[in-house]
Amino acid sequence: MPAPRSNERLRRYWDKHARSYDRQMRFLDRTLFGESRTWVCSQATGDVLEVAIGTGLNLPFYPPDVRLTGIEWSPQMLAIARRRAEELGRTADLREADAQALPFPDAAFDTVVCTLSLCAIPDDQRAVAEMSRVLKPGGRLLLLDHIASSAWPVRAIQRLFELVTVPLGGEHFMRRPLRRVQAEGLQIEQRDRFTLGIVERLAARKPAPGSADG
Secondary structure: OOOHHHHHHHHHHHHHOHHHHHHHHHHHHHHHHOOHHHHHHOOOOOEEEEEOOOOOOOHHHOOOOOEEEEEEOOHHHHHHHHHHHHHHOOOEEEEEOOOOOOOOOOOOEEEEEEEOOOOOOOOHHHHHHHHHHHEEEEEEEEEEEEOOOOOHHHHHHHHHHHHHHHHHHOOOOOOOHHHHHHHOOOEEEEEEEEOOOOEEEEEEEOOOOOOOOO
16 A cells, blocks of 8 residues: 555645546546446445545436445545535535545445546555445446556557656556456456447446355
């Protein structure tokens, strides 16, 4: 896990970019991610945790009957998410917390969601392990992120980008969340990869005791 000083530097970076984040992401949603937020959030059921909720761009896409909790480590982004929830009339427990050390007991949620954030969480393996820990047996993990491309010329460009983006804001382009999820023993139920193989969305289930794979 990164040192506290590194965490604080990254928190300040995302605080600084909180006001411009929505504008940047809406452009990327149109050009790269399409309807992926709807794909992810529409599958959420029951007690739902969104990890790294950011400015709350997913809030409009959740079914009205879910009981939503969201965590975010940037206070400035969290403030925007709270205003968005209020404007939408969405009841949600939104709190400041670290994805690498979730402040919840084991098996607390039916669904865990994380979109476009594992790329920037310092220890993505630890974050996925924490998501698995707080999932109930039989619960679902729903992910969306940009990943290492399936085309080698694009991967070469991504590696060049990382020379700037990783030191600047901790953003990685070569990660593969699928491998982290599989390492936790979750069962992949659906996986879509598109846009030159740089976008991937996953639905995985935590095995229940007594299941064939559990």
